[in-house]
Amino acid sequence: MHHLKPLWRFNLGSMLFTLSLMSVNGCGTKTGSDLVDGESQQIDSVYVVTEEPADAIPVGIAKESVEGEQYLSLVGTIGGSAKPFVDGIAAFTIVDPKVPSCAGEEGCPTPWDYCCTQNQVKDNIATVKIVDSEGVPVASDARGLLGVKELSTVVVSGTVKRDDTGNLSIAATQVFVKPSK
């Protein structure tokens, strides 16, 4: 038994250390959807800017006016489907802020899918992909990269493209995250 005592102490120490690490790093960390309204996450990302671009236009107007490819700033709210973020790539969909999302009080578990106003979404939605200096989509989750979540309002700047079938997408290099109301 005497031989076992130091091992036991070591194990107990390791367990306490591990538990303390878990409480500091694991359980207390909030990312993406875990953030509640009013909270902001400090993100040190080359893609996040602190000043809002002055000439941003809403998604709905861009969808009507953009032809071919243009460098623009778009403003929109992250959403449009139950799962607006793409796993493994910094990409998501945004909806024109004029389109109301489902009210949380109505009991909708995913108000960012715009299930109550689906018919308005099709003409007011754009796909955002964050690209690096070479135009390659960033292989990282947008929530962690930009500190955003569903229903965050963002202003994205980059090359906007509208294809023949009317789909609007932006290869963004800069993102401004509007503070929650």
Added chain:
Amino acid sequence: MLLPWEYGIRNLARRPVRTSLTLVAMTTVVVLILVVVGFVRGLERSLSVSGDREVVLVYSINSAENIENSSIAAQTPRLLTASLSGIWKRFGVPHVSPELYMGIRVGVVDSNRAADLHDRTNTEAVSESDALGLVRGVTSQAPLVRRDVRILSGDWPGPNEVMVGELAAAKLGLPANQIVVGNTLEFESQQWRISGTFSAGGSAYESEIWCNLPDIQSATKRQDLSLVAIRLPPGGSSAEAELFCKERIDLEIQAIRETQYYGGLQQHYGPVRHLAWMVVILVAAAGFFAGMNMMYGAVSGRVREIATLQAMGFRRIAIVVSLVQEGVLLAATASLIAGGIALLFFRGVAIRFTMGAFPLEIDGVAILIGSCVGLVLGALGAMPPAFKALRQSVAVGLKSI
């Protein structure tokens, strides 16, 4: 000092009728538990082995989680092949499988009368059965994506032919000998000769009927598809396909890994699994009380014997151990018999459910759970009556009749 081991064994043989009845009751309980656990294990296995992590399903965003309701443009496979660089290719062939998947009424044509079919204009009268079957229209590229599929007999379907999964008969509620190569099925007002049978590693496809995509599109007068299945390279990411679907809003499609799709279905069937485990607990509880009742009866008729043992100097704990030994011996025998019955008569029995069919999975885990419950029933069921019998004084016990 404990009672001799042989004492408990001899006691069981001394009351053959009572012992047999207790044995039958315990066997029934354990068989019931094995069947219910087999049901849960079969359902879980069917959904867990269905789906390949390197396969991405592209289907309609409006179909929620039900691919049967999905309808996407026929050009989708061509667009995906042209736009995605991450599709697995071998010898220049992209592993993309366009499919039309639907639940439709399927009839079986009597094989003796099938020969006359081509001469008839109205063939409705020859249909013997009319059950809901799952039909998947596929191309010859399907095996590139669905790698678990193995042809067991016959051939890949030709024009107006079908290949049926191992569990298709169970899904249709028909005897297996009716769904064999050479027989004829009837659906969408057409006859389809069975050209082959296939297995799919226990996955959901085994309850399906596969035919050529153009044939089923023609029969159903549909030009669209239900889904496109794409195989990714080993370790490939589905992000590119997901991004494509997000960008092509006009196509109204979504991409999801096949494992995620079936994972979602497993959550959907969560309440059924919970209910089945509740049934296991309730059956075990009923068995516990039935067993305890039998043991009460068995022990109450032996008050004099127990008092005599005490008078001879055996301690109470030794008598309790001997009674528990009898209960456990009986329970172990019941568990063995139940295990044999379950393996012989219930293992692999096909169960129909909405998504197809699955076999009862009387595996090691099911046998372990059934046997443990049986042994616990035997041990715990014997204790309360044993303690009750020992509470009586020796003098009163010796006088009892």
